[in-house]
Amino acid sequence: MDTSVNDSLAAVLAAHPPAPGALLPLLHALQDTLGHVPPESVPVIAEHLNLSRAEVHGVVSYYHFFRQAPAGRTVLQVCRAEACQSRGADRLLAHAEQRLGCASHSTRADGAVTVEPIYCLGLCASSPALMLNERVHARMTAAKLDALLEKEGL
Ligand code: FES
Numbered sequence: 001m002d003t004s005v006n007d008s009l010a011a012v013l014a015a016h017p018p019a020p021g022a023l024l025p026l027l028h029a030l031q032d033t034l035g036h037v038p039p040e041s042v043p044v045i046a047e048h049l050n051l052s053r054a055e056v057h058g059v060v061s062y063y064h065f066f067r068q069a070p071a072g073r074t075v076l077q078v079c080r081a082e083a084c085q086s087r088g089a090d091r092l093l094a095h096a097e098q099r100l101g102c103a104s105h106s107t108r109a110d111g112a113v114t115v116e117p118i119y120c121l122g123l124c125a126s127s128p129a130l131m132l133n134e135r136v137h138a139r140m141t142a143a144k145l146d147a148l149l150e151k152e153g154l
Pocket residue numbers: 079080081082083084085119120121122123124125127128129
């Protein structure tokens with residue numbers, strides 16, 4: 001494991017002693033620190049919390065929120081929850097995938113962008129909504145998305 005990953009993981013483990021329910025907060029803290037949950041951290045976390053590797057891996061892979069690889073320089077998250085779905089989120093996501101040449105749940109080969117689904121940004125009344133580099137945008141259209149991506153050089 002990379003030294004900086006190892007150091008970050010050690011710090012996160014120290015801050016999250018074994019206890020019932022410790023896994024999710026620990027994983028969130030690790031992703032906040034590293035931007036993802038490295039697969040090589042799974043056995044270390046499992047041993048720390050006295051869980052099986054399968055249990056830890058199952059949680060990491062179940063929640064879309066957790067990335068198993070570093071994100072691209074720009075992160076686009078399109079809301080796919082119900083209100084946004086009913087107001088064109090699928091078309092918006094398809095437009096983004098086509099424009100960026102990057103499928104949802106993936107990072108483009110050049111590392112420029114990651115496209116991810118997200119499930120409710122709290123802007124349901126102003127759907128469809130998305131988040132671009134941690135900034136939320138409501139009442140989105142393909143044209144508005146194009147303008148935002150253009151500003152990012154994409
Ligand atoms: S459903 Fe998309 S913001 Fe709530």
